[in-house]
Amino acid sequence: MPGPLDALHDPDRSLAAALDRSEHLGRGVSCGEATGERNPPRSLSLSKGQAPVPELVEGPTSGRPQPAQLSIWNVSGPWWTCSLTESTTSGVRAGDAYAAQLAEFSDEWAEIHRQQAVLDARKARLLARSAAHADALADSVVPAVYPPAERQALSRRSTCAALAMATRTPEQTVQRATNDAERLVNEAPSVLASLEAGRISAQHAQTIIDQLSDVPTAGRAAFLEAVLPVAEQLTNANLRKRARVLRERLHPESITARTIRSEADRRVEFEPATDGMAWVHLFTTAPIAQGIIERVEAAATESRKAGDTRSCAQLQADALAALALTGVTPDDVMSSPVVPHPIEVQEHITPTVQITVPALSLAGVSDAPATLDGYGPIDPETAARIAVNAPSMTRILVQPETGAVLSVSRDQYRVPTDLQRAVRLRDGTCRAPGCGRRARACDLDHSVAWEDGGTTDVGNLACLCRHHHRMKHLPGWNLDHGPGGVLDWTTPDGKRHRTEPDPAPF
Numbered sequence: 001m002p003g004p005l006d007a008l009h010d011p012d013r014s015l016a017a018a019l020d021r022s023e024h025l026g027r028g029v030s031c032g033e034a035t036g037e038r039n040p041p042r043s044l045s046l047s048k049g050q051a052p053v054p055e056l057v058e059g060p061t062s063g064r065p066q067p068a069q070l071s072i073w074n075v076s077g078p079w080w081t082c083s084l085t086e087s088t089t090s091g092v093r094a095g096d097a098y099a100a101q102l103a104e105f106s107d108e109w110a111e112i113h114r115q116q117a118v119l120d121a122r123k124a125r126l127l128a129r130s131a132a133h134a135d136a137l138a139d140s141v142v143p144a145v146y147p148p149a150e151r152q153a154l155s156r157r158s159t160c161a162a163l164a165m166a167t168r169t170p171e172q173t174v175q176r177a178t179n180d181a182e183r184l185v186n187e188a189p190s191v192l193a194s195l196e197a198g199r200i201s202a203q204h205a206q207t208i209i210d211q212l213s214d215v216p217t218a219g220r221a222a223f224l225e226a227v228l229p230v231a232e233q234l235t236n237a238n239l240r241k242r243a244r245v246l247r248e249r250l251h252p253e254s255i256t257a258r259t260i261r262s263e264a265d266r267r268v269e270f271e272p273a274t275d276g277m278a279w280v281h282l283f284t285t286a287p288i289a290q291g292i293i294e295r296v297e298a299a300a301t302e303s304r305k306a307g308d309t310r311s312c313a314q315l316q317a318d319a320l321a322a323l324a325l326t327g328v329t330p331d332d333v334m335s336s337p338v339v340p341h342p343i344e345v346q347e348h349i350t351p352t353v354q355i356t357v358p359a360l361s362l363a364g365v366s367d368a369p370a371t372l373d374g375y376g377p378i379d380p381e382t383a384a385r386i387a388v389n390a391p392s393m394t395r396i397l398v399q400p401e402t403g404a405v406l407s408v409s410r411d412q413y414r415v416p417t418d419l420q421r422a423v424r425l426r427d428g429t430c431r432a433p434g435c436g437r438r439a440r441a442c443d444l445d446h447s448v449a450w451e452d453g454g455t456t457d458v459g460n461l462a463c464l465c466r467h468h469h470r471m472k473h474l475p476g477w478n479l480d481h482g483p484g485g486v487l488d489w490t491t492p493d494g495k496r497h498r499t500e501p502d503p504a505p506f
Contacts, residue, residue, distance in 0.1 A: 114198030120205070121196040127163075127174075127181035134159040141475060141492075157467060158474055162491040165433045183209050190224055194232060203236040211243045214258060215251055223250045259285070276378045296320045415444050415456055423461045428502030431487050432468035439463040445472070447481035462487055 134141075138155035139148070146154060157171075160178060164171040184192050184205060191208050194200045208227055215223050223246060230242050248255065263285060271279040282289065300315035308315060369377035415423070424439040442463040448454030460481060464472065472479050476492025485501040 113201065117195050117198045117201055120202035121192055123177075124181040124184050124192065124195075124205075127178045128185040130159050130163065131156060131178050131182055143474075154470070154474065158471055158477070158492065161432070161468075161471060162493055162495070165489070165491060165497045166495060168434060170434050170436065171432075180206065180209050183213065187220065188212060188224055190228055191231075194228060199232045200228075201236065204231045204239055207231075207236055207240050207243055211247045215247060216253060219250050223247060226250065292320070296323070415461065419456070419458070419461070420444060423458055424463060426458065426485055426501045427463040429463070430465040430468055431462045431499050431501075432464060432471075433489060433497040433499050435465055435468060437465040441465070443469045445469050447479055447487070458485070459483070 134155040135152055138152040141158070142151040142154045144151075156178075157175070160174045161171050163169075164174040167174075184195075188205075188209060191200070191205050195202065195205050208224070208231060211227070212220060212223060226246050227239075227243050230246075231239050234242065251258070266284045269281040269283070271281060273279055282292075296316045296319040297312075299319035300312050303310075303315050303319075304312065310318070370380055423444055424442075427439045427442075429435065429439055430437040430442050442465045444461050445464040446454040446456070447460050447462055450456070454460050462481060462485070471477060474492075478490040480488040480490075482488060487499045489497045489499070491497070
């Protein structure tokens with residue numbers, strides 16, 4: 001095995017390795033040269049000479065080697081004398097302190113992650129139990145007017161809604177977590193055990209469950225046996241890759257049949273971002289997705305060649321927007337390689353959703369933001385450009401100081417168009433806690449039923465999505481409509497949750 005002497009003799013071997021080994025003779029004390037200097041210079045010095053044998057120079061007060069004076073000899077050739085100065089050993093001491101503190105950090109970080117995994121396993125067991133409880137009591141909780149399958153679904157959704165409100169979590173998030181928890185507890189107990197022991201994280205478990213969900217029962221045991229040891233050794237990102245490969249290898253059903261089935265889930269999703277931006281997600285077949293990417297990349301490349309100064313990412317986004325909204329295709333760009341700018345594309349938008357623009361902003365007198373229904377604030381300049389193409393405009397009277405929509409009383413059950421507009425504008429979304437469904441897609445619910453003496457006005461109307469409209473009438477649920485459109489909900493477990501109308505957009 002090579003040692004520090006060999007390292008010094010070999011000019012290609014790092015000198016640092018030798019110094020590191022020799023430092024163990026006296027950690028934390030500077031080394032002087034073999035000449036016996038008590039105050040070595042504050043630098044690293046090397047001198048070359050000849051010596052027949054190695055020698056350790058002893059200090060004046062002890063028979064053991066003194067780290068303050070150390071010579072390293074090579075019997076076969078030139079010898080080197082080195083001095084480790086005070087600054088060097090100070091760095092060593094700092095390095096030792098850093099290493100000790102880093103070890104403490106990493107140990108605590110790992111322990112926190114282990115505890116988090118234990119809690120995640122506990123959450124999974126609780127959600128699975130809550131689902132089983134909802135199923136068992138569905139017939140007694142949901143009125144018999146509903147068919148059995150619908151009673152079970154309503155009972156589950158009622159349970160998920162109560163859990164969501166208790167944690168200010170979107171209801172659909174709790175529903176998905178419950179479905180995943182049931183699969184984890186009932187179909188993959190070995191994965192749950194590994195999670196409870198802290199050997200994998202909740203993300204690892206989710207990856208396994210996602211891949212397991214489409215594996216037929218006959219192949220699940222083999223898949224879990226193969227994937228779990230991998231999960232306990234890899235990061236989640238690497239696990240996803242390996243799990244897909246294992247799933248394909250062990251899946252008894254052909255990929256063609258699975259692709260045909262998965263095509264039924266294709267969809268487009270809208271996700272608001274910040275500062276007037278948003279994401280549009282397209283879930284489609286891999287060849288179509290790849291084809292879209294290649295075409296917008298080609299359009300961006302041609303536009304760059306024509307001298308466009310926008311970045312490739314900006315050009316790709318603008319090319320896709322132009323294709324969707326104006327019919328401009330990459331073939332058009334090939335013949336006239338200029339991708340339309342977003343401002344040009346926006347001119348082709350005819351609003352079919354509600355955009356609320358302050359009158360002064362529309363006139364250019366104020367820079368107060370406009371409000372895009374289902375998104376939130378957008379800059380007044382963008383709103384004004386879109387408003388030019390609006391087929392009609394509606395004037396909304398608001399309270400000047402608070403921006404609240406003024407009440408309009410009616411004495412009929414059917415909600416008139418102007419009153420519908422006022423309530424939807426006030427609420428913005430479904431008024432159930434945590435629900436974000438747009439108000440224009442919701443029912444207008446009489447908080448106090450018409451047959452029980454409720455009136456048709458803004459003080460007794462609220463936007464509820466169809467699910468929460470039905471859930472409101474289940475046993476144990478209660479809704480109180482207070483002044484200013486404030487709603488107080490009571491869940492079957494007796495907890496109260498308040499929702500308030502959207503704040504005035506300007």
